Amino acid sequence: MGFRHIRLRSRGKLSVVTLQRRTFSDCEFQHNIQSSTTETMRTVPFVGQFLGRLCWNPYVTADAESRSLLLQSLWSLYSEEPHNAVERKANQWIRNLLCQLATEEEDSATHMLVKHMGLPPKEYNLKVLRKMVWLLVEEVGESCSSLADPNQRCSCDSVLAASVACVPLVTCPETAPLIGALLQRPVTCDKAALSQHFLDAVTSAYSRKCVSLEAQAVVSLWCHNLASLEGAVMSLLDSVLSNPASIPHNLEHTITHSLLPKACSQHGSIFLIVNDIFRSMLVQVEGNQTVLYLIHTFTLCFLRELAALQPQECVSLKAFFPHTPQSLLDPLLTHPSEMAQEAWPEHLAWITASLQRLTEEEEEEEGNRGQCGVFEAWFLLVQCADWVEVASQLLVSARPQDCGPLLWLLTFYHHPTNREHHRTQQLVAAREVWDHLRSLFLLSAPPLPADRLQSLAELMSAVPQQPSLDSLLVVSLLVNFAVFSHNPLSGAGEIVRMVVQQSGLVREAVCVLDMVELRLNREGSSSSLTDRVKPRARALQGTLTHMAQHDTHTLTHMAQHDTHTLTHMVQHDTDTQPLWQRWDTHTAAPGCSTNQTL
């Protein structure tokens, strides 16, 4: 209640000043500034007393925000050039108050002792604070004593009281260990819940980056408080999507830094919630390259954290992916680097066959239950998109009789829904693109056939009425052909440059190329393939970036459009109920609700 008063008072003074600024001249304005302290003292006479009392309240002075507000209020009462006795007195009072606050020594006996020890007061206070924190941390870390002896009264409710008392200390750096200990205390008895007020304070301080908690404490915070977890996911999405130019190089770093993968690996429920938010995101912002890459990279980070856990803590993967059929789970979660490159085509054929079977089964089934399985399978494919990239790579060197399953996989990845049975037409279009590219990159002589280039560019530009092929698919194939083909580099670069320039998809091409490079780096082992391919990729990177710099107009436009859509989504209710709007426009999909119980 007290602080509203302070805010009102300072706002009141500000409005007086603004009003007068509009109507008076300079010297009169200065006169009014100076008299405003007197004004204030006349209109609100108790303000001095009130502020003075607040200064001695440790709960007000311990919290960073209220302390700064308090000092601000005091300074606004201070007049640089006092004009009358009231203002002079106010000045003197403020100076005395500040002096007392900073230099008062409470206990004279302790004060003398400290002096004998040769400790400066500030250092002494700091050491005492650290000792207190240390003692409390030890005590909070003890588990509930009623487990051992049911008759003994446990001290858990005093821990709850401690958490309430620590609310103003959330921003103090020295007390961070105590905040962490409170968050990580095992919740074994029902009296040991932390106060909601405390959790909210920590959440808001963490989102403002005013508190330095260690990783485990943050994970515990998310376990206690769903809102803080959602806030963290949203801020990750926000930071990634508002800065698309930095994708995908910093993506992994940003994701790991957010601590979300670590939390997901330790608590399956957190992973399920995060995935739910990702699902809603995907459905509302369809076809966004950044979101797809984000989900893929996130899953990679998560799997890495999971592998790094101690063996006894490992839960079976089925618990993390409860909705996908087991037959798809194992093949997709196996990373391409875990098997020989020669085995890739067969593995992909197996995956494609499973997916085809799944989609056919569910299309035959009447009603809405069907769509869920397909969506879940597609979502898993997005999470394990390395296989899609492998498919693109294999398409470069595939023979015409082998390209079928690979093209199907790519088409499915970019067009998961089979609205009005367009898939057959899309497959035909994809085959056409592939043929074009093959003829351009593998068969043609140096003078490039302009008509083929033209038709390729046309295929990439969006034609809303017809069921057109996703431009991302074409770009991705194009880039893969350029990198992995045996065409001389200059020729490949020229083709890419011309096609991309005509269609205006420079940023997308840069992204695809980055992802290819990152995947090659991840696979680590240097084979003859990677040795040949890496310089090509780097050279192409140079060409495209050069183009991108001339094309900044398009870039910013794209970024703005995406951020707008996504901010719109972010502001929506982030309920755990995903909205399968696009899947079946006729009926909702009740069977798909992914209500998880924690």
Next chain:
Amino acid sequence: MEAVVKNLERTTELLAVSQTEMVQRWDKQTLDRAFQWTGYCEHVYTRFRANPNVRDVLEKQLQVTNERLRTTFQGYTDITFSDLSRCRHLLLVGLLNNAAVPSSVIQLLFDTSCSRNVGDTSKESLGHCTELIEVKSACKVLSAIYLKRSTSFPGPDADVIGTTLMEILDILLSPATGGSKVGLAEKLLDNILQTCGENENFSGVVAAALLSRKNNKTATTMASEGVSLDFILDWLQQHHSVLQHMCSTLPIGLLMNLYQQSVRFRVTYRDMLKQWGSQLEYDMGEGEWVQMYTTNGVSFKTLSDHYRSLLGACPSMKEDVESELTELKVADGDFDVRGLSVWGDLLSELNKV
């Protein structure tokens, strides 16, 4: 050495000036420099506090400077060598009490914009006072939390003082500083006793000092640990009443901690218990052992409590203690009748449970 003396002189002048009207022209740079100089003085103090020769030289120089400044500035307070330990604080007090300091400078001290990390003891002046207020308020908030261990004796303030005391003693008594300064150390302990007076503070501080080794993970070699501990115990032996007061008022748990930690203390403590026992007399009328002659002894019940905890805390020494009591009982005649030997009665009391 010359440089140090000169710098001290300049800083003393600075402190004097900070309390006059000349501070009107001070700005951020001046303030920062003032902070740096006072920090330097604090460092000089830490460096030379255990070195009496250098200390004397510096003290003499300070006196000369004091005389000079006393004539120049009215109301000047002298600066001694020990004042140098809190030089920055003195600067702060001088500035905050001086109405002539421009408000912009004060605002710098109370600035709320900068954020710091844990353990970053900033040497800058910006926000210095804000940090002070934050730390003090945090202490007050935390002391209001009543959890079992945090309200135990000795409190955190006594603990900090005790730990610092041990650190100082280590420095004073270690052979590295060129011979032990037993005299200085004794003077220190005498000073502390005088400051504390009659109250509990002293026991708390000394207990904290003796126990500080337990929690100190970065302890130096075993030898130096023992030296400071033994020194304190020796000093306590010489001030017997203090020792007695300590043993009778400290919580028994604390005494047991000390007992487990230090061999010297065991001897001292058991001697003390024996002394207490020998002061008890049997009162026929009451049928109890009471204190007849001295006023600051302990009751029979307290004595038996002490012995009971002793037996419980150190099972390995249990036989030792029991045999000692038995010996004393035998010396008294080895009767099993109540009221004849305090030791016999103690033994039967202890064996009852």
